[in-house]
Amino acid sequence: MSEENNSGKIPTYIVIKNNQYSVECQIKRANDCQEISAFCESHEEALERVEEECWIFSGEGWICFSCVEAIWKKVVDKRQEKEDRWKEG
């Protein structure tokens, strides 16, 4: 087991490009998925930004608002299907 000093360690869902930091969408499921957030000066700032934009932390990574919406719609559709089935039965 390797012991690492975690202070300042950058999570894997952070994308670094030209010294700028962005958060990558974990699932990229929606057609209009943002894939990565806007680039910021630090990864802390990038995280604050996605929180403000209503991305959701899954425990392992971040899911962009469009994908959250896509999942939600799917859940609602499934539920509707179920209710329709009950009505028929």
Ligand SMILES: [Zn+2]
């Ligand atoms: Zn997404």
